[in-house]
Amino acid sequence: xxxxxxxxxxxxxxxxxxxxxxxxxxxxxxxxxxxxxxxxxxxxxxxxxxxxxxxxxxxxxxxxxxxxxxxxxxxxxxxxxxxxxxxxxxxxxxxxxxxxxxxxxxxxxxxxxxxxxxxxxxxxxxxxxxxxxxxxxxxxxxxxxxxxxxxxxxxxxxxxxxxxxxxx
Numbered sequence: 001x002x003x004x005x006x007x008x009x010x011x012x013x014x015x016x017x018x019x020x021x022x023x024x025x026x027x028x029x030x031x032x033x034x035x036x037x038x039x040x041x042x043x044x045x046x047x048x049x050x051x052x053x054x055x056x057x058x059x060x061x062x063x064x065x066x067x068x069x070x071x072x073x074x075x076x077x078x079x080x081x082x083x084x085x086x087x088x089x090x091x092x093x094x095x096x097x098x099x100x101x102x103x104x105x106x107x108x109x110x111x112x113x114x115x116x117x118x119x120x121x122x123x124x125x126x127x128x129x130x131x132x133x134x135x136x137x138x139x140x141x142x143x144x145x146x147x148x149x150x151x152x153x154x155x156x157x158x159x160x161x162x163x164x165x166x167x168x
Contacts, residue, residue, distance in 0.1 A: 012107065027057060031057070036054060037052065038053075038054045038122065045127075068107045071106055071110075079096065087162050091162075102147045105143060109140070117132055
């Protein structure tokens with residue numbers, strides 16, 4: 001991984017974790033002002049569909065911790081695992097970096113939705129704007145197939161170039 005992409009990944013990770021930590025701290029500061037029962041989960045209409053003890057308001061931060069933590073681990077492991085494809089080193093590098101950028105976008109989306117939007121709605125006990133939820137869903141619907149197409153294209157081009165290198 002070159003220096004510029006490493007810096008981008010580090011900056012994204014720091015910003016994501018700061019966002020989650022700052023919002024969790026905000027929730028913790030406001031925690032004593034909440035009633036014993038709060039809305040903590042939203043239905044498809046954006047209204048609360050789960051009313052539970054205020055402790056469950058930490059739910060979005062747990063989601064962020066788990067998903068973003070798994071993304072961090074996956075990003076670290078990406079450099080260690082062999083793909084097992086007969087492709088050029090450049091194609092291998094492109095696929096690995098593409099996967100890391102995919103993980104970065106995923107972390108940003110999770111931190112923004114759960115760590116910011118969802119938690120703000122829980123802290124202020126108001127409905128979730130379903131348009132925001134739909135926007136994040138659309139990002140995922142576009143992101144995942146786009147990443148898969150990217151990997152397939154990089155693998156095909158890498159394999160073609162690999163075969164050309166071995167012929168000459």
